[in-house]
Amino acid sequence: MTSSGLGWNIVADVRQLLLFPFMVNALRAGTIVAISAGALGWFMVLRRQAFAGHTLAIVSFPGAAGAILVGISATIGYFTAAIAAALVIAAVPRSLGGRAGSSESAIIGTVQAFALACGALFVSLYGGFLNGLTGLLFGSFLGISASQVLVLLAVAAAAIAVLALIARPLFFATVDPDVAAARGVPVRLLSTVFLVLLGCAAAEVSQITGALLVFALLVMPAATAQQITVRPMASFGLTIGLGLLIVWLGLAVAYFSVYPVGFFITTFGFAGYVLAAASRTAISRSRRRQALAVPA
Amino acid sequence: MSGLAAIVGQPFLRYAFLAGAAIAAASGLTGYFVVLRSQVFTGDALSHVAFTGALAALAAGADLLIGLYGACVIVALAMAMLGRRGMADDTVIGSVFAWILGLGALFLSIYTTSPTGANGTSGVNVLFGTIFGLSAAQAVIDSAVAVGVCLVMIVIARPLLFASIDQAVASARRVPVRVLGAVFLGLVGVTAAAATQAVGALLLLGLLAAPAGAAQRLTARPFLGLWLSAVIAIGSVWAGLLIAYAAPRIPPSFGILAVATTTYLIAITFTPNGGRV
Numbered sequence: 285m286t287s288s289g290l291g292w293n294i295v296a297d298v299r300q301l302l303l304f305p306f307m308v309n310a311l312r313a314g315t316i317v318a319i320s321a322g323a324l325g326w327f328m329v330l331r332r333q334a335f336a337g338h339t340l341a342i343v344s345f346p347g348a349a350g351a352i353l354v355g356i357s358a359t360i361g362y363f364t365a366a367i368a369a370a371l372v373i374a375a376v377p378r379s380l381g382g383r384a385g386s387s388e389s390a391i392i393g394t395v396q397a398f399a400l401a402c403g404a405l406f407v408s409l410y411g412g413f414l415n416g417l418t419g420l421l422f423g424s425f426l427g428i429s430a431s432q433v434l435v436l437l438a439v440a441a442a443a444i445a446v447l448a449l450i451a452r453p454l455f456f457a458t459v460d461p462d463v464a465a466a467r468g469v470p471v472r473l474l475s476t477v478f479l480v481l482l483g484c485a486a487a488e489v490s491q492i493t494g495a496l497l498v499f500a501l502l503v504m505p506a507a508t509a510q511q512i513t514v515r516p517m518a519s520f521g522l523t524i525g526l527g528l529l530i531v532w533l534g535l536a537v538a539y540f541s542v543y544p545v546g547f548f549i550t551t552f553g554f555a556g557y558v559l560a561a562a563s564r565t566a567i568s569r570s571r572r573r574q575a576l577a578v579p580a
Numbered sequence: 581m582s583g584l585a586a587i588v589g590q591p592f593l594r595y596a597f598l599a600g601a602a603i604a605a606a607s608g609l610t611g612y613f614v615v616l617r618s619q620v621f622t623g624d625a626l627s628h629v630a631f632t633g634a635l636a637a638l639a640a641g642a643d644l645l646i647g648l649y650g651a652c653v654i655v656a657l658a659m660a661m662l663g664r665r666g667m668a669d670d671t672v673i674g675s676v677f678a679w680i681l682g683l684g685a686l687f688l689s690i691y692t693t694s695p696t697g698a699n700g701t702s703g704v705n706v707l708f709g710t711i712f713g714l715s716a717a718q719a720v721i722d723s724a725v726a727v728g729v730c731l732v733m734i735v736i737a738r739p740l741l742f743a744s745i746d747q748a749v750a751s752a753r754r755v756p757v758r759v760l761g762a763v764f765l766g767l768v769g770v771t772a773a774a775a776t777q778a779v780g781a782l783l784l785l786g787l788l789a790a791p792a793g794a795a796q797r798l799t800a801r802p803f804l805g806l807w808l809s810a811v812i813a814i815g816s817v818w819a820g821l822l823i824a825y826a827a828p829r830i831p832p833s834f835g836i837l838a839v840a841t842t843t844y845l846i847a848i849t850f851t852p853n854g855g856r857v
Contacts, residue, residue, distance in 0.1 A: 334671050334674050389615075389621065389789075390615045390790070390844075391848075392620075393623065393624065394786050394844055395841075396785065396786075397783045397784075397785045397789070397790070397841075400708075400782045401708075401837035401838065402834070404707075404708040404831050408830070408834070417704060418685075422681075422688070423685075497681060497682055498678075499674045499675060499678035500678050500679075503674050503675055507672075507675060542689070543690070544688075544689050546682055546685045547682045547685045547686040551682060551683075554675055554676075554682075557675055
């Protein structure tokens with residue numbers, strides 16, 4: 285039997301993976317999501333906005349549950365909630381974001397818990413879809429339709445196009461905001477646009493890994509790549525490569541096992557990060573030892 | 581009045597109100613120090629661990645309470661051991677949390693697909709709480725544990741406050757700062773495990789943070805704030821339970837979180853300079 289035309293039939297197993305349309309859709313969606321999450325996640329880790337990404341992802345859960353309750357497509361709910369939350373975070377003064385004092389982190393914790401509680405309320409009002417609930421929280425790759433893949437592709441393409449347009453000033457504004465502002469770069473506007481793009485990416489990732497495990501694709505590949513190399517272009521490419529690898533491996537293993545895809549994606553991502561961090565520590569330690577040994 | 585009689589007449593409501601009050605008092609008292617010591621992220625960590633611990637116990641066929649209390653207390657003490665040296669940045673913390681939740685999803689799936697396993701209800705109960713489903717035995721255990729936490733908190737409140745506000749001076753005055761910190765985190769772990777059954781693992785951060793945050797906005801006096809935090813927590817739980825009782829479609833956890841969040845919001849709105857006039 286021939287595979288359904290993606291053309292990456294390296295092993296017989298891969299051919300079996302591609303037998304079913306649902307799996308092909310899952311792999312297509314995973315590929316799109318991995319690329320956009322990698323691109324946005326790389327900037328997010330550089331800008332130290334991991335917490336914002338986490339909040340955006342959590343907010344997408346009540347968004348999706350509310351959309352299902354109202355009777356519109358969950359995809360619309362994911363994007364609307366995440367983008368709205370991104371605009372709110374961007375509007376909140378800088379003193380409330382980032383690593384702030386004690387009462388500010390109490391606010392963030394309360395907002396996250398309340399968003400999750402709203403999701404629980406919507407699910408309860410909708411009545412009995414427990415499997416759907418675990419899917420929303422921990423991800424599911426079954427039942428991704430071709431039209432959903434198209435929506436993912438359109439949003440990802442738009443997000444990446446905008447990111448490509450603003451990449452250079454955004455990088456400048458990230459590395460040195462004061463100098464960038466002095467040079468006339470619109471730092472605040474850039475930061476708002478970036479948060480909206482991040483909201484799109486978080487909403488996309490939520491649909492594959494579930495709202496609770498978004499960190500796996502948004503943070504882990506970028507963090508791993510930045511452990512391996514400090515050169516911006518190399519680590520950017522590496523981030524996307526790692527994201528693709530994690531998603532493809534996760535989906536393939538999940539296909540052959542009975543366990544949830546979210547577990548495999550987080551495990552592969554985390555294992556990659558731990559390996560990279562450990563080998564970097566080992567290398568720098570041996571270099572230091574050599575440097576000490578030479579003069580002696 | 582007939583409503584009140586109905587509540588007292590129903591055993592499951594009695595358990596919910598009594599255990600809920602004890603758990604809320606413990607969360608309010610520990611939460612005040614959690615916010616004061618800027619350890620909200622510890623509460624976040626414990627909420628993830630609570631979910632994975634409880635489901636690991638279920639997947640292994642053990643009692644849920646063993647996994648819940650065991651995991652929360654062990655992780656809380658481990659975090660106390662790591663201390664400030666072990667403070668990693670957001671990226672590392674986030675990655676570890678995501679992986680722990682991924683493990684929880686695995687245990688959930690092992691449990692639900694095992695021959696003895698029930699449907700997905702237990703997993704959802706751990707995530708979002710099941711205070712109306714508490715059995716008499718569970719209610720007694722949780723209340724006893726929570727009252728114990730409250731008593732220990734009251735005993736250590738004064739030195740802990742000293743140690744939280746000025747660690748250096750406190751240790752110079754022979755206050756056992758490290759021991760106090762470890763005991764406190766252990767108490768937070770126990771509270772998190774108890775609160776998981778009331779509002780669920782995903783929402784316990786709100787019960788720890790919202791009443792305490794509101795109390796800190798409302799008063800700058802520490803002991804008044806401590807009591808206020810406990811009172812707000814108990815009020816939120818009771819009001820939330822009443823809402824959920826009046827409108828059965830609303831889950832009690834949502835009612836509790838909604839009241840607590842609203843209280844915090846009101847406190848923020850009416851104290852523009854953060855209570856420190």
